[in-house]
Amino acid sequence: MAQQTVLVVDFGGQYNQLIARRVREANVYCELISYEKITEKIAETKPIGLVFTGGPASFNEPGAPRIPAEIFSTGIPVLGICYGCQLIAGTLGGAVGNGPREYGRRTLDITDGKSKLFDGVKAASTCWMSHTIYIEKLPEGFKTTATTETCPVAAMENADKKLYGVQFHPEVMHTEEGFKMLKNFLYNVCGASGEWTMSNYVERTVKELKQKIGDKKVLCALSGGVDSAVAATLIHKACPNLTCIFVDHGLLRKGEAEEVVRVFRDEQGMNLIAVDASKRFLTKLAGVTEPEKKHKIIGEEFIRVFEEEAKKIGKVDYLVQGTIYPDVIESGLNHSAKIKSHHNVGGLPDVVDFKELVEPLRLLFKDEVRRLGFEIGLPKEIVMRQPFPGPGLAIRIIGDITAEKLDILREADYILRDEIAKNGLDGEIWQYFAALTNIRTVGVMGDERTYDYTVILRAVTSVDGMTADWARIPFEVLQNISDRIVNEVKHVNRVAYDITSKPPETIELE
Numbered sequence: 093m094a095q096q097t098v099l100v101v102d103f104g105g106q107y108n109q110l111i112a113r114r115v116r117e118a119n120v121y122c123e124l125i126s127y128e129k130i131t132e133k134i135a136e137t138k139p140i141g142l143v144f145t146g147g148p149a150s151f152n153e154p155g156a157p158r159i160p161a162e163i164f165s166t167g168i169p170v171l172g173i174c175y176g177c178q179l180i181a182g183t184l185g186g187a188v189g190n191g192p193r194e195y196g197r198r199t200l201d202i203t204d205g206k207s208k209l210f211d212g213v214k215a216a217s218t219c220w221m222s223h224t225i226y227i228e229k230l231p232e233g234f235k236t237t238a239t240t241e242t243c244p245v246a247a248m249e250n251a252d253k254k255l256y257g258v259q260f261h262p263e264v265m266h267t268e269e270g271f272k273m274l275k276n277f278l279y280n281v282c283g284a285s286g287e288w289t290m291s292n293y294v295e296r297t298v299k300e301l302k303q304k305i306g307d308k309k310v311l312c313a314l315s316g317g318v319d320s321a322v323a324a325t326l327i328h329k330a331c332p333n334l335t336c337i338f339v340d341h342g343l344l345r346k347g348e349a350e351e352v353v354r355v356f357r358d359e360q361g362m363n364l365i366a367v368d369a370s371k372r373f374l375t376k377l378a379g380v381t382e383p384e385k386k387h388k389i390i391g392e393e394f395i396r397v398f399e400e401e402a403k404k405i406g407k408v409d410y411l412v413q414g415t416i417y418p419d420v421i422e423s424g425l426n427h428s429a430k431i432k433s434h435h436n437v438g439g440l441p442d443v444v445d446f447k448e449l450v451e452p453l454r455l456l457f458k459d460e461v462r463r464l465g466f467e468i469g470l471p472k473e474i475v476m477r478q479p480f481p482g483p484g485l486a487i488r489i490i491g492d493i494t495a496e497k498l499d500i501l502r503e504a505d506y507i508l509r510d511e512i513a514k515n516g517l518d519g520e521i522w523q524y525f526a527a528l529t530n531i532r533t534v535g536v537m538g539d540e541r542t543y544d545y546t547v548i549l550r551a552v553t554s555v556d557g558m559t560a561d562w563a564r565i566p567f568e569v570l571q572n573i574s575d576r577i578v579n580e581v582k583h584v585n586r587v588a589y590d591i592t593s594k595p596p597e598t599i600e601l602e
């Protein structure tokens with residue numbers, strides 16, 4: 093049976109991916125598409141429903157996104173959000189116009205408790221508004237189903253035609269009953285059966301991979317990061333002839349290289365080639381202080397080592413890429429052909445002799461990749477791993493890189509991670525790490541004068557790494573981390589906490 097699909101039609105709204113993720117969280121598969129492709133995607137996917145996102149345009153202005161009116165006569169249920177709601181009204185003969193700015197929390201009053209959209213929803217609840225355009229006249233056949241103090245049409249519907257519009261944003265957390273409303277639309281109006289779960293995904297994908305790949309030769313670069321780990325493990329479940337190559341560039345955190353070998357070779361039973369290239373990388377990096385040069389050397393050397401190993405294996409049928417859905421969306425919605433190259437493995441397709449790429453996570457959001465990871469038995473340390481840059485600790489050591497500095501940083505970083513975990517803060521902080529500066533200062537330990545390094549602690553909260561704020565770690569925790577670092581790590585006599593947000597800083601130091 094074909095998979096039920098909802099199309100989330102993008103009009104440029106800032107919450108477009110969030111809407112898609114919420115639909116998936118409701119166990120309904122959806123795809124995020126540009127409004128310009130709506131007709132062809134409907135023909136291709138035969139969706140059970142359409143959700144129109146918000147967008148920055150104003151319906152009446154020239155060049156505002158429009159869609160063919162016939163779409164509203166196909167019988168496919170539609171939920172329009174913000175701009176999506178105005179688009180329904182404007183296209184079907186209603187009127188929209190400017191009104192007072194309505195931004196932030198508002199009380200939503202349901203005026204029609206019988207609406208399928210509001211089944212089980214409180215008569216008054218908080219919703220999140222962000223608009224200046226209002227529905228001034230409803231299209232024929234529509235009625236108002238909710239209002240706010242300033243917005244006379246906060247929700248409208250034509251239940252016979254299964255067309256629904258909301259001026260507020262049900263997808264954001266601030267809309268108290270928003271997720272319930274989305275589920276009502278998906279289940280009560282579109283007739284979703286809730287089949288999109290990670291266990292179903294594993295079953296379906298393993299079956300497809302078995303059929304497609306069988307015992308053909310597959311090659312995968314394992315970085316230890318969550319995407320390549322989950323992709324490789326999924327393929328391993330389906331295909332007997334998978335080889336993974338793990339290049340240890342010697343710039344990983346304490347215990348990480350050992351963990352990769354333990355999890356994938358010993359526990360999962362994969363055919364894993366682990367290459368210790370640490371000396372090679374150190375030699376190449378000797379004396380290099382310029383950040384961009386470090387990035388370049390590491391990227392190039394990584395490709396070279398991988399190429400040498402891949403040559404030993406010879407031609408393979410498939411090369412695994414850990415591309416995930418946000419990368420696909422980014423390329424699709426921007427109408428650009430370039431897919432962001434995957435962390436650590438960009439450039440590999442150029443040096444590996446393969447017939448086809450296989451991307452088993454192409455349809456998944458990051459949170460789904462993590463749930464899938466747990467589903468297929470990967471440990472928490474891999475599945476919940478915080479982002480880690482491809483060039484590793486090299487861009488967390490200011491100045492030149494030596495084996496000694498790497499050891500100092502590994503130990504300091506390990507203490508930070510240990511204390512964060514012990515204090516139960518790992519769930520709230522998005523990324524946290526230590527960095528080693530090339531500043532040496534005078535200190536006193538016992539009765540001895542020291543002249544040693546300064547370690548910087550960096551911890552940030554973020555949603556996607558694009559912007560970040562420094563994490564408000566309790567002083568007592570910082571105190572402990574500092575005490576332990578100066579006591580347990582040789583050649584560090586000073587610890588500083590970085591209290592700058594991004595922008596103007598970046599998360600990494602180089």
Ligand code: XMP
Nearest residue numbers: 435436479480481482483557594598599600
């Ligand atoms: P920045 O430092 O740009 O970091 O604020 C944003 C996010 O990207 C990660 N990052 C990298 N990842 N190669 C990577 O694979 C890199 O060169 C790199 N630089 C930064 C960083 O850890 C953060 O999550």
